Every structure is written in C-alpha cells, then in structure tokens.
Amino acid sequence: xREIRKAxxxxxGWGTRFLPATKAMPKEMLPIIDKPIIQFIVEALIxxxxxxxxxxxxxxxxxxxxxxxxxxxxxxxxxxxxKEKLLKEVVQIANMVNPIYVRQKEQLGLGHAVxxxxxxxxxxxxxxxxGDIIIENEEEELKKxxxxxxxxxxxxxxxxxxxESEISKYGxxxxxxxDNETFIIEDLIEKPSPExxxxxxxxxxxxxxxxxxxxxxxxxKPGRGGEIQLTDAMKLLLEDEAIYAYKVNNPVYxxxxxxxxxxxxxxxxxxxxxxxxxxxxxxxxxxxEERTLS
Numbered sequence: 001x002r003e004i005r006k007a008x009x010x011x012x013g014w015g016t017r018f019l020p021a022t023k024a025m026p027k028e029m030l031p032i033i034d035k036p037i038i039q040f041i042v043e044a045l046i047x048x049x050x051x052x053x054x055x056x057x058x059x060x061x062x063x064x065x066x067x068x069x070x071x072x073x074x075x076x077x078x079x080x081x082x083k084e085k086l087l088k089e090v091v092q093i094a095n096m097v098n099p100i101y102v103r104q105k106e107q108l109g110l111g112h113a114v115x116x117x118x119x120x121x122x123x124x125x126x127x128x129x130x131g132d133i134i135i136e137n138e139e140e141e142l143k144k145x146x147x148x149x150x151x152x153x154x155x156x157x158x159x160x161x162x163x164e165s166e167i168s169k170y171g172x173x174x175x176x177x178x179d180n181e182t183f184i185i186e187d188l189i190e191k192p193s194p195e196x197x198x199x200x201x202x203x204x205x206x207x208x209x210x211x212x213x214x215x216x217x218x219x220x221k222p223g224r225g226g227e228i229q230l231t232d233a234m235k236l237l238l239e240d241e242a243i244y245a246y247k248v249n250n251p252v253y254x255x256x257x258x259x260x261x262x263x264x265x266x267x268x269x270x271x272x273x274x275x276x277x278x279x280x281x282x283x284x285x286x287x288x289e290e291r292t293l294s
Contacts (some may be wrong), residue, residue, distance in 0.1 A: 002124055002125060003049075003150075004050070004124075004125050004126060004127055004146060004149060004208060005049075005050065005051045005052065005124065005126075006050065006051065006052045006053075006054060006120070006121055006124060006126045006127070007045045007050045007052070007053050007054065007126060007127040007128070007129055008054045008056060008114055008117040008121065008126055008127065008128045008129075009038070009041065009042075009053060009054065009055050009056065009128075009129055009130075009131050010056045010104075010110055010113035010114060010117075010128070010130065010131065011026060011028045011038065011055055011056060011057055011061060011064060011131045012056050012057050012058035012061060012103075012104040012107060012113055013027070013058075013107065014058075014060075014107065015027030015028075017256065017257050017258065018030065018258065018261075024060075025063055026038075026060070026061045026063055026064055027131075027132060027255075027256075028061075028064060028131040028132065029063050029064060029067065030255065030261065032134070032255075032264060032265055032268050033265065033268055033269055033272065033275075036067060037131065037132065037134060037255050038064060038067070038131055039067070039093065040134045040138070041129050041131060041133075041134065041138070042068070042096065042097055043096065044135075044138035044139050044142060045127065045129065045142070046096055046097060047139045048139050048142045048143055048146060049146075050127065051098060052098050052099075052100055052120075053097050053098070053099055053100070054099075054100045054101075054102060054117045054120045054121065054126075055099060055100070055101050055102070056102050056103075056104050056113045056114070056116050056117055057101055057102070057103060057104065058103070058104055058105075058107070059103070065099070065101055067093065068093060068094060068096075068097055068099050069094055070091070070094045071090065071094075074090060075087060075090060075091060078090065100120045102116050102117050102119070102120055103116075104116045107227075108222070108226065108227055108228055109222070109223075109225075109226075109227025109228040109229055109230075110130075110227075110228075110229065110230045111217050111220055111227070111228035111229050111230040111231075111232065111233050112217075112227065112228040114128055114209075114213070114217060114230060115214060115217040115218065115228070118214045121211065121214075122211075123211050124211060125149065125208065125209060125210050125211060126208075126209055126211075127142070127145070127206070127207065127208050127209075128206070128207040128208075128209060128230075129205065129206055129207075130205030130206075132205075132254065132255045132256035133204060133205040133206070133252060133253070133254060133255070133256075134252075134253040134255060134264065135204070135206070135248060135250055135251070135252050135253070136250040136251040136252075136253070137250045138250070140250065141158060141206070141248050141249075141250055142206070144181075144246055145158060145206065145208050145246065146208070148182065148208075148244055148246055149208045152242070152244050153210075154210065154241055154242050154243060154244055155207065155208060155209045155210050155212075155213065155234075155237060155241065155243045155244070156207070156208040156243070156244050156245065156246065157173070157185070157203055157204075157206070157207050157208075157234075157243060157244075157245045158203070158204040158205075158206040158207070158245070158246060158247075158248050159173055159175075159183070159201040159202065159203060159204060159245050159246065159247050159248065160201070160202055160204050160247065160248045160252050161200050161201060161202075161247070162200055162201075162202045163200070164194045164200065165194075166202075167192065167193070167194045167197045167200060167202070168191050168192065168193055168194065169191065169202075170191065170202035170203060171188055171189065171190045171191065171202065171203040171231045172188070172189050172191075172192055172197045172198065172199060172200070172201065172202055172203075173185055173187070173188055173198075173199060173201045173202075173203065173245060174186045174187040174188070174189070174198035174199060175199060175201060175245060178244075181246050181247050181249075182244065182245070182246050183201075183244065183245045183246070183247075184242055184243070184244055184245070185234075185238060185242075185243040185244070185245055186198075186238075187235070187238070188203070188231050188234055188235055188238075189231075190229060190231045190232075201245075201247070203231070204248055204252055206248075207230075210241065212237060212240065212241060213233060213234070213237055216233040216234075216236040216237045217230075217233045219236065220232045220233045220236060251267075253267065253268075266279075266283075
C-alpha cells in the first residue's frame with residue numbers, strides 16, 4: 001500500500017446555518033479570531049507530509065481559492081506600510097499548499113463530494129478532512145491515523161466520545177476493541193437516537209481511505225434528500241474490507257453551527273496571551289450585569 005500523499009477537503013456545502021453571513025463567504029472561511037477555519041486544517045495536513053490538498057468546491061467558494069493564492073496588491077500595500085511580519089504571513093499562506101480544485105456542480109451529499117475528487121486522487125489512498133472541524137494538536141492525531149494506515153493498509157476513521165445528549169448529531173460506530181485506543185469497526189449508524197446507538201463513539205470528520213471507497217460510492221444509493229452519504233458507502237466497504245479506528249485524545253471543536261462556533265472562538269481566544277486577559281474581564285462584566293438584572 002502506497003504512502004498517503006493527498007487529502008480531500010469537501011467544502012462545497014451551502015453553510016445554511018450561518019446565513020446570511022455565508023451568502024457570499026464560505027463557512028470554512030469564518031475566522032477563529034484572525035485565522036480562517038480552513039487554514040487550521042490545511043496547516044495540519046501539510047505538517048504531516050500531505051503534498052496535495054484537493055478542495056471539492058462550489059461556484060460560491062472562490063474565497064477559499066483566493067485565500068491560498070497570492071494577492072499582489074495586498075502584498076505591495078503591506079510592503080509599503082512596513083508591515084513585514086504580516087507580509088511574510090500572507091505570502092506564506094500562498095506558499096504552504098499545492099492546491100487542486102474540483103467543482104461539485106450539484107450538492108448531492110458528502111459521499112458525492114468525495115467521489116468528485118476521484119480523478120485528482122486516482123488509484124491512491126487518501127485522507128478526508130471535513131472543513132468545519134478543528135482538532136487541537138491535530139498533527140499528533142493525523143500522525144496516529146497515518147501510522148495505523150501503514151500498519152493495517154486499510155481505511156481508518158477517527159472517533160471521539162460524546163455525551164448521550166449529542167449522540168443523535170453524529171455518525172456512531174459499533175466497534176470491537178483491539179487495544180486501549182484502537183478498534184475495528186463492526187457497523188456504522190448515521191445519527192441514531194441514544195437508544196439505538198451501539199456506543200457513544202462518534203465519527204470526528206477525519207478519515208484515511210483506500211481507493212476502494214470510490215467503487216462503493218459509485219454504487220451507494222441516494223438517501224434522504226437524494227444525497228449520497230459517506231457513511232452508507234463505508235458500510236458497503238465493510239463488506240469487503242476491514243475498517244479500523246482510533247480514539248482522538250485531543251479536544252475537538254465543531255464550528256458547524258453558530259453556538260459551537262462561538263464556543264470555539266472563545267476557547268481559542270483564552271489561549272491567546274495578547275487578548276485573554278481583556279476578554280476575561282469583558283465576559284465577567286457581562287455575567288455580573290446579568291446577575292444584577294436577574
């Protein structure tokens with residue numbers, strides 16, 4: 001089995017939970033203070049040796065392409081203003097990745113988006129990273145995934161424990177434990193009720209696939225809303241190949257809805273020495289005011 005050199009980022013979704021903000025700006029470009037969500041993910045991929053990042057985009061996602069390209073007017077402005085640190089940073093963003101852009105012309109589900117990347121991936125194993133999930137110390141987690149892929153030569157998925165109240169938000173795995181952190185997948189259930197769920201282990205949004213997944217995606221029947229679900233294709237893959245999994249130890253931040261996005265921004269802000277003190281004082285003031293009014 002070849003080394004994994006490519007990663008697919010499906011970023012063509014409409015981001016309807018953030019409208020009207022996402023009418024003209026992709027949700028993946030929403031900032032976590034001063035860095036867009038998508039940049040956190042791309043940086044982690046590059047830092048573990050991924051050579052090509054394949055963005056599956058839509059016609060409303062030009063901002064992502066522009067972000068990872070040169071902006072000569074901005075660079076010239078920063079140079080004239082003597083803002084060398086910022087100039088170095090924006091140039092570095094353009095240099096960090098060798099991007100490939102694939103157009104998903106119709107929004108037919110996550111599975112369909114991954115399938116659109118087949119011509120760029122070819123007959124190679126590859127990673128998939130969802131564009132609204134940030135993992136703290138992600139390089140560490142991706143290295144685990146790549147290590148397991150080298151060991152088993154089979155598809156690998158990342159899992160995390162979730163509370164019972166959140167089980168219905170995720171794809172949930174039925175697993176057999178191999179050791180403390182490694183599992184073999186027995187079944188996958190998309191957004192079950194807590195009563196139906198075989199575990200509290202949810203799919204994080206990071207996958208390593210053998211190219212066989214493309215064959216399964218081509219035969220996966222559309223589900224609700226006419227969409228091709230990646231989970232359904234993985235269930236078909238289980239009929240022919242083992243799928244392994246590991247449990248993520250680092251915090252996972254979901255930015256896919258307004259409340260979780262705000263939680264992520266605040267959490268990251270508290271990690272910033274330049275703003276955490278003033279932010280803490282500001283939030284304390286708001287809470288004290290709320291207590292006074294109540």
